[in-house]
Amino acid sequence: MSALFNVLIAIAVVALILVRQFKPQQLSGSRWWVVPAVLGFLAVKDGGLIDPHHHAASVTLLGAELVIGVLMGVGWAWTTKIWTESDGTVWSRGTKATAGVWVAxxxxxVGLAGLGAVAGIHMGTGAVLLALAASLLVRGGVLMWRARPALTSYGVAAEGSPRQVWKDRV
Incomplete structure (x- = not known):
């Protein structure tokens, strides 16, 4: 795929995430890993993550990008508000602190990209997609871990008698 296509995918995913992050959304225990997996696949599919002329420096920059992505995912998940509605559904919504994590x-x-540009290191768009995938994967995993007690109790009536739970599709 072209670099332009990867940039457009990254912008579309970030825009979608930002819009959805600050609206309440129901958490479910399935498929939270699909978008990060697709982004990770797109990032590594074409190669070009490492600049062959600056191998060690580009590996260092890629590693730093991934560390920032993981830390951003952790911060994003820990600043997200999680609550349970009276019907047992679990919801989440970003807070002002979540916006701060995004800005940071x-x-x-951008600082890493500037540092790489000044050093003459060519980092492809795959690095951005891979770091975004890492952020989403870590965020989803930490959110599911934080919501685990509420999600495991979902489907049990207040009286303690189990009831069948399924997800309605429209």
């Missing part, structure tokens, strides 16, 4: 992550990533 973007500033750090």
């Amino acid at each position: 992550g973007i500033v750090l990533r």
Whole structure:
């Protein structure tokens, strides 16, 4: 795929995430890993994650990008509000602190990109997609871990008698 296509995918995913992050959304225990897996696949599929002319420096920058992505995912998940409704559904929504995590992550990533550009290191768009995939994967995992007690009790009536639970599809 072309670099332009990867950039457009990254922008579309970030825009979708930002819009959805600050609206309440129901958590479920399935498929939270699909989007990060697709982004990770797109990132490594074409190669070009490492600049062959600056191998060690580009590996270092990629590692730093991934560390920032993981830390951003952890911060994002820990600043997200999680609550359970009276019907037992579990919901989440980003807070002002979540927005701060996003701003800090973007500033750090732009700084890394600038540092790489000054050093003459060519980092492809795959590095951005891979770091975004890492952020989403870690965020989803930590959110599911934080919501685990509420999610495991979902489907049990207040009286303690189990009831069948399924997800309605529209």
